[in-house]
Amino acid sequence: YPISIINKINVCHSEVLSFVTADIISTVEFNHTGELLATGDKGGRVVIFQQEIENKNLPQFRSEYNVYSTFQSHEPEFDYLKSLEIEEKINKIRWLPQKNAAQFLLSTNDKTIKLWKISERDKRPEGYNLKEEDGRYKDPNSITALRVPVLIPMDLMVEASPRRVFSNAHTYHINSISVNSDNETYLSADDLRINLWNLEITDRSFNIVDIKPTNMEELTEVITAAEFHPLHCNTLVYSSSKGTIRLCDMRESALCDKHSKLFEEPEDPSNRSFFSEIISSISDVKFSHNGRYMMTRDYLSVKVWDLNMENRPVETYQVHEYLRSKLCSLYENDCIFDKFECCWNGNDSVVMTGSYNNFFRMFERSQRRDVTLEASRENSKPLQVLKPRKVCAGGKRKKDEISVDSLDFNKKILHTAWHPQENIIAVATTNNLYIFQDKVN
Amino acid sequence: MSTAADMDVNMDVNMEARRILAVSISKLYASRAQRGGLRLHRSLLLSLVMRSARDIYHSSSRDSEPHSGPSPPEEPMDTTSSVEPERTVSEPQPTSPSAQAATEEPEAEYERGASGDKENLSPAKQSRKRRGKTSAAPDFLPSKRARLEPGEERYAACCRSGHPESLTSLSLNRVISAF
Numbered sequence: 001y002p003i004s005i006i007n008k009i010n011v012c013h014s015e016v017l018s019f020v021t022a023d024i025i026s027t028v029e030f031n032h033t034g035e036l037l038a039t040g041d042k043g044g045r046v047v048i049f050q051q052e053i054e055n056k057n058l059p060q061f062r063s064e065y066n067v068y069s070t071f072q073s074h075e076p077e078f079d080y081l082k083s084l085e086i087e088e089k090i091n092k093i094r095w096l097p098q099k100n101a102a103q104f105l106l107s108t109n110d111k112t113i114k115l116w117k118i119s120e121r122d123k124r125p126e127g128y129n130l131k132e133e134d135g136r137y138k139d140p141n142s143i144t145a146l147r148v149p150v151l152i153p154m155d156l157m158v159e160a161s162p163r164r165v166f167s168n169a170h171t172y173h174i175n176s177i178s179v180n181s182d183n184e185t186y187l188s189a190d191d192l193r194i195n196l197w198n199l200e201i202t203d204r205s206f207n208i209v210d211i212k213p214t215n216m217e218e219l220t221e222v223i224t225a226a227e228f229h230p231l232h233c234n235t236l237v238y239s240s241s242k243g244t245i246r247l248c249d250m251r252e253s254a255l256c257d258k259h260s261k262l263f264e265e266p267e268d269p270s271n272r273s274f275f276s277e278i279i280s281s282i283s284d285v286k287f288s289h290n291g292r293y294m295m296t297r298d299y300l301s302v303k304v305w306d307l308n309m310e311n312r313p314v315e316t317y318q319v320h321e322y323l324r325s326k327l328c329s330l331y332e333n334d335c336i337f338d339k340f341e342c343c344w345n346g347n348d349s350v351v352m353t354g355s356y357n358n359f360f361r362m363f364e365r366s367q368r369r370d371v372t373l374e375a376s377r378e379n380s381k382p383l384q385v386l387k388p389r390k391v392c393a394g395g396k397r398k399k400d401e402i403s404v405d406s407l408d409f410n411k412k413i414l415h416t417a418w419h420p421q422e423n424i425i426a427v428a429t430t431n432n433l434y435i436f437q438d439k440v441n
Numbered sequence: 442m443s444t445a446a447d448m449d450v451n452m453d454v455n456m457e458a459r460r461i462l463a464v465s466i467s468k469l470y471a472s473r474a475q476r477g478g479l480r481l482h483r484s485l486l487l488s489l490v491m492r493s494a495r496d497i498y499h500s501s502s503r504d505s506e507p508h509s510g511p512s513p514p515e516e517p518m519d520t521t522s523s524v525e526p527e528r529t530v531s532e533p534q535p536t537s538p539s540a541q542a543a544t545e546e547p548e549a550e551y552e553r554g555a556s557g558d559k560e561n562l563s564p565a566k567q568s569r570k571r572r573g574k575t576s577a578a579p580d581f582l583p584s585k586r587a588r589l590e591p592g593e594e595r596y597a598a599c600c601r602s603g604h605p606e607s608l609t610s611l612s613l614n615r616v617i618s619a620f
Binding site for chain 2: 082084085086087089110172173175191192219220221222224241274275277278281328331332334337
């Protein structure tokens with residue numbers, strides 16, 4: 001049968017890019033071609049890696065991702081009015097499709113979104129008439145000839161400059177940003193509101209969803225994630241802490257409080273516990289590339305929804321069901337509040353998400369196969385094939401299996417990304433970024 | 442009719458609920474010191490867990506005390522409260538919502554007592570005296586109480602006296618409304 005990504009995630013070249021301990025990776029995102037990979041961290045920094053293909057003619061070509069640009073996107077701020085510190089942690093990065101030589105991305109912390117331009121400079125002008133090479137001005141009397149400065153090659157310099165700052169539009173903490181397919185607008189979502197921006201205009205945004213109750217005591221749910229449809233510029237979805245997803249059509253009205261569709265699966269009453277509400281909270285929602293499906297991640301599972309069917313998902317994948325009996329401990333150590341993300345591969349045939357013990361999971365949809373892999377230094381030598389892992393939920397533990405009680409809950413993979421075209425994945429552990437790729441045989 | 446086995450199970454559930462309540466309250470207090478301010482989503486989830494734990498604690502306490510007599514109706518804690526007009530829920534709040542919460546407690550309690558359950562607020566029920574081990578509040582609950590204005594009295598917000606969850610039930614609403 002055809003070799004699929006699940007069958008052989010052969011590590012062709014594994015690159016481990018480690019950061020200083022203080023910087024916990026908080027977001028990972030490939031750009032639209034996959035050539036660039038951006039990471040944001042808790043310290044407000046953005047690091048961009050660029051793909052360099054060694055030799056396309058080789059039967060198993062290797063891609064390397066090397067540091068392309070590093071810049072400080074956000075700084076810690078203090079809101080004097082509320083006596084609150086605003087964290088500089090980068091919550092999300094989203095790339096804009098490329099329009100010219102420069103690259104653009106949006107990065108956001110809890111309160112402010114910034115549009116960054118990343119451009120290359122590989123030439124510099126030389127031969128000014130009025131200035132020396134070091135910048136000092138010449139004595140005008142010494143100038144006897146006139147010449148045209150020329151551009152000479154220089155070492156590549158990548159510059160990042162903030163082109164727009166979108167601030168003061170969110171009362172609550174921003175959890176999502178999403179660029180519209182029209183490439184002119186984007187949305188930003190906090191716990192209770194979603195705003196629509198024009199990329200060119202920073203002093204104004206339109207509120208399109210507002211779920212704040214008049215009396216905050218009546219609050220029962222918050223917005224946890226939001227995304228624009230990849231193809232239909234009028235459609236967006238947002239997920240809630242109650243496990244529901246609402247699809248909104250911006251053509252219906254200016255304020256999209258009334259949803260067009262409500263996606264919700266009835267709760268299984270046999271699974272009810274103190275923590276049912278927490279684990280049903282959706283931590284991430286992602287449209288498939290073809291726009292026909294969307295995927296949601298809650299604490300224990302990944303669900304794939306058909307946009308035409310609201311009453312239940314078409315597929316449900318258990319990420320780590322063995323944790324269901326440990327919810328009380330996970331509540332005590334705060335792990336139950338962890339927000340895992342999920343992602344699609346380029347052709348929407350595989351979905352991926354993270355777990356604990358530096359495990360991450362891939363689910364192949366059509367064949368209903370899944371695999372658990374581990375991102376760790378020991379397993380990630382170049383050209384080493386990743387070995388599937390298995391967690392022993394109960395009973396006799398087989399060799400090579402790991403028992404639930406030995407799992408390290410401090411080692412969590414919250415952020416993963418899949419190259420839009422190739423089988424290259426980026427997996428972030430707490431301080432390290434791992435890049436794995438499929439061996440083309 | 443509850444058997445001895447049922448009582449044991451009830452005790453376990455009761456203990457579990459109390460433990461979760463205590464853990465939740467300490468998380469709530471700890472989140473005040475969090476960098477970046479109180480997180481609405483987290484606070485909401487904490488309050489939901491506390492509510493479930495409190496309800497279980499309630500019902501298992503009731504089951505394990507079959508002779509406590511007809512229980513007074515429990516006040517719903519999460520409906521719109523018409524008795525708190527002065528606490529307008531305005532935009533994002535201040536420095537220490539829990540401090541604000543603590544100071545607001547007496548006012549709300551007072552009003553609730555006044556408007557709602559006069560017939561149930563017998564002097565005995567007003568007392569916060571602990572009655573027996575099962576209803577004693579865990580002693581690691583924070584003991585800070587707000588200063589009362591002169592002339593104000595403390596009323597049990599819930600008609601069960603000596604119940605630790607009167608502290609928690611107030612915390613639930615105040616936390617969210619403080620945003």
